[in-house]
Every structure is written in structure tokens, then in C-alpha cells.
Amino acid sequence: MAKHPDTDLVPYLRGELPPAERERVERHLAECPDCRQDTELLRELLEQVARSIGPPPDVNWARYRAELREKLEARRARRAWWWRPVPMALSASVAGVLLLVAVWTGYQMTGGEPITPDQASLGSELGLLQEYRVVEQLDLLEDLDVIGNLDGLDAGRPS
Amino acid sequence: MEPSDEALCERVARRDEAAFDLLVSRYQERAYRLAWSMLRNSEDARDVSQEAFIRLFEAAGSFGGRSKFSTWFYRILVNLCLDHKRKNRWWKLWARDDGDERGEPLLERQPAPVTDPVEKLNAERTMKDLGVAVDRLAPRQRAAVLLRVQEDMATYDIARVLKCSEATVRVHLHRALATLKKTMEKR
Numbered sequence: 430m431a432k433h434p435d436t437d438l439v440p441y442l443r444g445e446l447p448p449a450e451r452e453r454v455e456r457h458l459a460e461c462p463d464c465r466q467d468t469e470l471l472r473e474l475l476e477q478v479a480r481s482i483g484p485p486p487d488v489n490w491a492r493y494r495a496e497l498r499e500k501l502e503a504r505r506a507r508r509a510w511w512w513r514p515v516p517m518a519l520s521a522s523v524a525g526v527l528l529l530v531a532v533w534t535g536y537q538m539t540g541g542e543p544i545t546p547d548q549a550s551l552g553s554e555l556g557l558l559q560e561y562r563v564v565e566q567l568d569l570l571e572d573l574d575v576i577g578n579l580d581g582l583d584a585g586r587p588s
Numbered sequence: 589m590e591p592s593d594e595a596l597c598e599r600v601a602r603r604d605e606a607a608f609d610l611l612v613s614r615y616q617e618r619a620y621r622l623a624w625s626m627l628r629n630s631e632d633a634r635d636v637s638q639e640a641f642i643r644l645f646e647a648a649g650s651f652g653g654r655s656k657f658s659t660w661f662y663r664i665l666v667n668l669c670l671d672h673k674r675k676n677r678w679w680k681l682w683a684r685d686d687g688d689e690r691g692e693p694l695l696e697r698q699p700a701p702v703t704d705p706v707e708k709l710n711a712e713r714t715m716k717d718l719g720v721a722v723d724r725l726a727p728r729q730r731a732a733v734l735l736r737v738q739e740d741m742a743t744y745d746i747a748r749v750l751k752c753s754e755a756t757v758r759v760h761l762h763r764a765l766a767t768l769k770k771t772m773e774k775r
Binding site: 435436437438439440443445470471474475477478479480481482483484485486488490493494496497500501504 | 612616617620624630634641642646714715716718722733734738740742755758761769
């Protein structure tokens, strides 16, 4: 007998299996009394679970919508506040200080040389390090155009 | 003709407030019910479902129409519920007495009236035990079960809401129901 279609039974009961799968499950059920019994139990259990959840407590929907509207307005107001000049300047200053701290920490960790913006930009392009074997022989790390066209170089590489 | 959810969402992306109000009216009960089923607390359910609508308003522009609006919105809502549960796990464990608001008469959940008082009591206990067992499922398993039994969602849609494969959803459902079955057998 084929493997029991345990995980197919819920979709089967909902009638959502594609025809071929449905036929396979039906063939199995015709041969397997255990699975037939499981299917019936499952049908009953699903109905019981639905009943056990029950309805939620009543809600005053007009008040619900009014609250939602207030929350939405409050969220917009908060957003708008952040776009005013003072908070913007404040957050820009905080971001600046954080950047300085990050650069200084990087400086300390690398033993002296802070990461320059160019290096940072280069770093962001370094997905190309998948081609590291090629790159390490080029000694052209500063020329991003060359690196960006590694596929072209590949063709010209001596075999 | 009534505009589709997807058309309304496009209008919300252009900051059409009337379209937003209409979407809220269409989805408020479903959103609140699902949030309540997952969180078992009416205040939390209200807050989280309202937050889902706020996110909808803010992110309507990113709804690409690749999926149904309902699937996209449920994803926002379910993620918020899962986050809420994760954040409040330890606090709730410490503070809970019974853990939820199952205070309403359990018999009201029965579809048919049961006349025998012993049967009534048994039925009530069954419902309560099952409800507690659902609450104790792993969060994603519980979400899958609720989307299936409460929202009658197809596996394909549940997978899109939970951002996983259909096979994973089938496994979630199978494991969750196996756990629930065991719980009921132990009674």
C-alpha cells in the first residue's frame, strides 16, 4: 500500500486538491480503513475546533472606527513632526555624531587607517569578490570600471 | 457595481480616505475576529487589528496586485498578531490567571441545544479543552488552523499569508490537528 497521505487529508476535505492528487488520495482511502477513519475524525475535529473558538466579544464598530481614525491622525502628526526643521536638524546632528563615533571606532579597530568613503564605496561593490582569483592577479582594485567588466576580461585571459 | 477590494486598495495608495473607510468597513469584523482568535484578548485584538489598518493605509502603495487583497491584508494582520504574542509572551505568562477571555457562556458556542445537563457539562468541557489546546499550539500552527477553520482559507492562500510553501502549511495543519486529536483522546 502506498504511503499514508496524512498531510493531504485537510486539503482533501476542503476539496482543493488538484484532480490527480485527489484521485490518489481517494484510491488510498478505498484501500486503507485507518486513513478512512482518520479522515472522518479529522472532519469532525475541524468542525469542533471552529465551534470551540466561538465568537469574539461584541464591539461598538462606530467607536472602533473613530479610534482607528484618531490613531491614524496621531501617526500622521508624529510623521509630520519629524519632517519639521528642528527635529530634522536634531536627527541629522545625532546621525552625524553616530557617524563620527562609527568612523572613530573603525579607526581604532583597524589599528589606525579609518575607512575612507572611496573604500566604503569600493566595499559595497565587492560582490565581485566571487571572482577573487581573477581580481587578486589584477592589482587594479582602484579601477572599478575594469572590475565591473570582469566577464569581458575573462574572455581575454590566457588559458 | 461595488468596487473590488483591490481597486479600493489602489485608491488608498493615492490617499483616498473614502476608499480606506470602505475597506475598513468591509474587513473590520474579520480582522477583529481573527486577531481575537489569535490573541484571546479583546483590547489586544482591537489594537492589533486597528494597527493592521494603519499599516494598510501606509503601505497600500506596495500592494502590487500580485495576490488577492485579502491575502495581503491578512499577512499584515497575522504578522502583527505573531509579533504581539512574541513580545508579550513572558509578561502574559507571569500575569495571566486564566490567560484569555473565555468568560462568555461556553454553551453559546454550541450549534444545537443539548437538553441533558450531564451532556451539557461534557459538551462544555470538550469545547473548553479544545479551545485551550488550540491556544497552546505553536503560533504558526495556530495561525494556519485559524485561517483554515475560521476564514475557510485554501492551503495556497494560507501559504501566502504565512509566507511559506503549501507543503509547510500542510505539515503545520497535520501536526496541529494531530496534537488536538491527542488532547481530545486523553480526556
